[in-house]
Amino acid sequence: MYNSKIIGLGHYVPDNVVTNDDLSKIMNTTDEWIQERTGIKERRHIVRGEDTTTSMGVKAAKIAIERSGVANDDIDFIVFATISPDYYFPGPGVALQQELGLKTVGALDIRNQCSGFIYALSVADQFIKTGMYKNILVVASEVQSLGLDMTDRGRGVSVIFGDGAGAAMVSREVDITKGILSTHLHSEGQHAKELAVLAPGMGGRWITDIIADNNPDDESYFPHMNGQFVFKNAVVRFSEVINEGLQANNLQVSDIDILIPHQANLRISQFIQQKFKLTDDQVFNNIQKYGNTTAASIPIALTEAWELGKIKDGDTVVLAAFGSGFTWASAIIKW
Numbered sequence: 001m002y003n004s005k006i007i008g009l010g011h012y013v014p015d016n017v018v019t020n021d022d023l024s025k026i027m028n029t030t031d032e033w034i035q036e037r038t039g040i041k042e043r044r045h046i047v048r049g050e051d052t053t054t055s056m057g058v059k060a061a062k063i064a065i066e067r068s069g070v071a072n073d074d075i076d077f078i079v080f081a082t083i084s085p086d087y088y089f090p091g092p093g094v095a096l097q098q099e100l101g102l103k104t105v106g107a108l109d110i111r112n113q114c115s116g117f118i119y120a121l122s123v124a125d126q127f128i129k130t131g132m133y134k135n136i137l138v139v140a141s142e143v144q145s146l147g148l149d150m151t152d153r154g155r156g157v158s159v160i161f162g163d164g165a166g167a168a169m170v171s172r173e174v175d176i177t178k179g180i181l182s183t184h185l186h187s188e189g190q191h192a193k194e195l196a197v198l199a200p201g202m203g204g205r206w207i208t209d210i211i212a213d214n215n216p217d218d219e220s221y222f223p224h225m226n227g228q229f230v231f232k233n234a235v236v237r238f239s240e241v242i243n244e245g246l247q248a249n250n251l252q253v254s255d256i257d258i259l260i261p262h263q264a265n266l267r268i269s270q271f272i273q274q275k276f277k278l279t280d281d282q283v284f285n286n287i288q289k290y291g292n293t294t295a296a297s298i299p300i301a302l303t304e305a306w307e308l309g310k311i312k313d314g315d316t317v318v319l320a321a322f323g324s325g326f327t328w329a330s331a332i333i334k335w
Helices: 021-026 031-038 053-068 093-100 112-128 152-158 189-194 207-214 227-248 268-275 294-307
Strands: 003-012 015-019 043-044 077-079 106-110 136-143 163-172 177-189 258-259 318-322 329-335
Touching: 003 053, 003 112, 003 294, 015 329, 031 177, 031 268, 053 093, 053 136, 053 163, 077 093, 077 112, 093 106, 093 136, 093 163, 106 112, 106 152, 106 268, 112 136, 112 163, 112 294, 112 318, 112 329, 136 294, 163 294, 177 227, 227 268, 227 318, 227 329, 258 294, 294 318
Parallel strands: 077 106, 077 136, 258 318
Antiparallel strands: 003 163, 003 177, 015 043, 136 163, 177 329, 318 329
């Protein structure tokens, strides 16, 4: 029996910084309004033609691979989490494999929105724990900016999201007291439409329908979010799944060295911090400068926290996410 361990991390964000004041020039909003409701000061948006979901994932992956010391030929599998693929199909996993020049390993695409990285990490963890693979590259990358309604109509959602990518090399660890101790995954599909992009989809409005109608008032292909409902569910599910992970490993809240929550809304993170009575040093947030990068938010934050020396050998690291679907998840890691 093995554990899996993260041995290399990397992240990439576009150079193009979009501030709240920048958004106030194209829609009826203000820096004060955005910060008060989300905590976000700025985010990164790609420049079309310079970055894609795949290219950002490749850049983050190259850093993680280099830091891990794992040779390309020793990578056994790819798990790529995103809801913003370059193509409707195929997913970006195979494009990443080609761009990195990897051998013909399997490439799995994960579509679990804001929980995507933890879901992907859990998949990698199971493959390694069973002994099937030794080194798995886990990538999460998102281009949200090109799919947002950047008008007054969409301002409640569009100010939240940003673009970026994060990656982790997950490898076999023979010491089962180290590495990923457990992951916990959940979903509640009855609330799926409370945070969703409904079209194009084969079950409703497909591209042919959208083109045929040519309806300027059609909002089905823009993100919809019932903000208050999402917030209320998020704070409950965050708490539950963190406690579930701690209990599964006979840990107490006092054992948490650092919590890295999905960067959905700074107010959610602050609510959880207060509920668990964690100090500022025990919770890492970077939504202020990147916004919500969906699946990429946790690996970006995890990488930054590690780079800043906030994660040390022997630390207990807790990852937690909640998002569209509804899906939520946690991972307990002994660094």
